[in-house]
Amino acid sequence: MHDLLEIEGISASYGRIQALSEVSLRVPEGAIVALLGSNGAGKSTTLNTVSRLVPITRGSIRFAGEPIQAWPSHKVVSSGILQVPEGREVFREMSVRENLDMGAYRRSDAAGIKRDLERVFDYFPKLRERLRQKAGTLSGGEQQMLLIGRALMAGPRLLLLDEPSLGLSPVLVQQIFAIIQRLNKDGLTILLVEQNAAIALGSSSYAYILENGEMALEGPSETLRRDDSVRRTYLGG
Amino acid sequence: MDLQLALIFLQQGIASGLVSGSIYALLALAIVIIFKTSEVPNFAQGEVFMAAGYVALYLFVFQKLPIWIVLPATLVAAFLAMALFRRIVLDQVAKSAKDLVYLVIATLGLSYVLKGLVRRTGFGDTPRSFPALVPTDSVMIGQASVTILDLTILGAALAVMAAFFWMFNYTKMGRAMRAVGMNPKAAQLVGVDLKRCHMTIWGMSGVISAIAALLIAPKILMTADMGSIVMLAFAAAIVGGFSSLPGAIVGGFIIGIVENMVGLFISSRAIVLAPFLAILIVLVIRPQGLFGGKLTIKKV
Ligand SMILES: Nc1ncnc2c1ncn2[C@@H]1O[C@H](COP(=O)(O)OP(=O)(O)OP(=O)(O)O)[C@@H](O)[C@H]1O
Ligand SMILES: [Mg+2]
Numbered sequence: 240m241h242d243l244l245e246i247e248g249i250s251a252s253y254g255r256i257q258a259l260s261e262v263s264l265r266v267p268e269g270a271i272v273a274l275l276g277s278n279g280a281g282k283s284t285t286l287n288t289v290s291r292l293v294p295i296t297r298g299s300i301r302f303a304g305e306p307i308q309a310w311p312s313h314k315v316v317s318s319g320i321l322q323v324p325e326g327r328e329v330f331r332e333m334s335v336r337e338n339l340d341m342g343a344y345r346r347s348d349a350a351g352i353k354r355d356l357e358r359v360f361d362y363f364p365k366l367r368e369r370l371r372q373k374a375g376t377l378s379g380g381e382q383q384m385l386l387i388g389r390a391l392m393a394g395p396r397l398l399l400l401d402e403p404s405l406g407l408s409p410v411l412v413q414q415i416f417a418i419i420q421r422l423n424k425d426g427l428t429i430l431l432v433e434q435n436a437a438i439a440l441g442s443s444s445y446a447y448i449l450e451n452g453e454m455a456l457e458g459p460s461e462t463l464r465r466d467d468s469v470r471r472t473y474l475g476g
Numbered sequence: 477m478d479l480q481l482a483l484i485f486l487q488q489g490i491a492s493g494l495v496s497g498s499i500y501a502l503l504a505l506a507i508v509i510i511f512k513t514s515e516v517p518n519f520a521q522g523e524v525f526m527a528a529g530y531v532a533l534y535l536f537v538f539q540k541l542p543i544w545i546v547l548p549a550t551l552v553a554a555f556l557a558m559a560l561f562r563r564i565v566l567d568q569v570a571k572s573a574k575d576l577v578y579l580v581i582a583t584l585g586l587s588y589v590l591k592g593l594v595r596r597t598g599f600g601d602t603p604r605s606f607p608a609l610v611p612t613d614s615v616m617i618g619q620a621s622v623t624i625l626d627l628t629i630l631g632a633a634l635a636v637m638a639a640f641f642w643m644f645n646y647t648k649m650g651r652a653m654r655a656v657g658m659n660p661k662a663a664q665l666v667g668v669d670l671k672r673c674h675m676t677i678w679g680m681s682g683v684i685s686a687i688a689a690l691l692i693a694p695k696i697l698m699t700a701d702m703g704s705i706v707m708l709a710f711a712a713a714i715v716g717g718f719s720s721l722p723g724a725i726v727g728g729f730i731i732g733i734v735e736n737m738v739g740l741f742i743s744s745r746a747i748v749l750a751p752f753l754a755i756l757i758v759l760v761i762r763p764q765g766l767f768g769g770k771l772t773i774k775k776v
Pocket of ligand 2: 282283284
């Protein structure tokens with residue numbers, strides 16, 4: 240299968256802090272690829288370079304074969320790359336409905352938007368009951384669902400998920416990951432950033448491990464799960 | 477003072493206060509929409525108001541252009557000036573300096589530039605008046621005397637406010653602007669073009685200021701210093717909570733009414749103290765302003 244996203248030798252820095260150096264990564268169409276690493280390894284930075292919120296100083300990023308590293312962020316969204324950011328970045332003062340509408344900001348196909356809204360309710364029935372509630376008053380799990388729903392409203396081809404398990408109860412983590420699997424079965428390609436290596440390796444086909452802004456290890460998730468050093472460092476023995 | 481006179485003063489104070497208050501409310505609205513999205517108090521708002529007044533004066537009185545050209549031309553000029561300032565100057569400043577204080581200083585710079593430009597043209601040397609486009613005949617409302625011009629000012633200001641409320645709440649563009657105010661990163665992640673959004677908001681803020689100038693110009697003597705009225709708009713914004721659009725408008729009317737009441741009941745020399753009095757009272761009763769959200773410590 241061909242690669243939907245190809246990141247090649249990218250570097251990025253915040254002022255004098257080098258956050259990424261020569262990172263390469265590929266996401267084949269239709270796959271779930273995991274990007275692991277401890278706090279501050281550069282996972283979110285990698286996603287933000289793809290979303291064009293953080294500029295790269297070298298290397299290239301291709302989406303469906305096209306170089307996108309010079310695009311403005313809104314063009315990245317239009318082309319179908321949607322990031323689900325870490326840390327509950329909802330529009331707090333807006334209703335759930337308005338948040339979902341904002342997800343479709345770059346679209347104008349009313350029929351398609353309506354169909355995707357139904358699809359979001361299908362994945363997250365809870366959101367339908369909360370349409371008028373202010374997003375800031377939702378529980379952590381509901382906000383995570385809203386974030387994924389908002390991204391789905393854009394009609395994405397590639398989802399960049401940043402730590403969807405963060406701060407959720409084990410039951411909710413199971414639920415969210417079941418939905419991630421379903422989204423993937425329904426045709427969505429996913430780049431999944433996680434600190435929870437066990438669950439990420441369990442639900443992806445291929446994985447990369449970042450350490451201090453550099454790619455330390457990569458391989459099929461199944462292989463990494465049995466790798467001794469990975470087990471010691473990321474799977475707790 | 478007997479009761480009869482007090483009642484007349486009360487009515488007159490409210491009527492006149494609503495008229496001057498509508499101008500403060502418009503300018504406060506212009507300040508708050510920028511503050512909510514750029515987190516910068518635009519200290520040039522008064523000078524944008526002043527310069528727009530002079531553009532209209534120049535086109536109408538000196539170039540003798542018809543009013544249906546003067547009005548849109550003034551609004552377009554105000555929109556472009558503010559939008560380009562945001563795009564060219566502020567984006568450049570923001571690129572080299574991370575601290576918001578430099579953006580604030582840049583707005584102070586703009587205020588000096590605009591004042592300087594108007595002074596250079598010489599139009600600002602002598603106070604001038606803008607001809608009224610509607611009759612200035614008085615009518616009585618209750619026991620208050622107001623002019624047709626006053627009623628036009630109030631009516632037009634309310635219409636402009638209503639239009640902006642509709643825009644912010646019921647259009648895609650307005651919703652995107654609110655989204656940028658709440659969470660710029662999330663707004664970018666759903667595809668909002670941040671630069672364009674900021675430009676549009678600054679442009680709109682210029683248009684609102686220009687409308688305020690066009691409305692009040694026939695009632696005042698225009699000078700290059702007329703922008704100092706913006707202090708009252710800042711007071712209105714503070715009374716309203718500084719990040720609330722309804723707050724800015726209610727604050728504007730409160731400042732206008734308090735100012736007129738102080739003038740009528742106390743002394744016209746005490747008028748300058750009125751806005752501070754209003755701020756003091758409101759902040760003592762409600763430190764977050766009338767429409768400000770709950771005071772919370774920002775979590776990191
Ligand atoms: N806006 C920023 N300004 C300065 N430095 C930053 C910024 N964002 C991230 N960094 C730094 O870049 C490095 C990588 O951060 P990044 O957020 O990509 O890590 P991460 O792998 O996502 O970590 P976590 O698992 O904690 O989310 C860290 O050292 C971090 O301190
Ligand atoms: Mg992160």
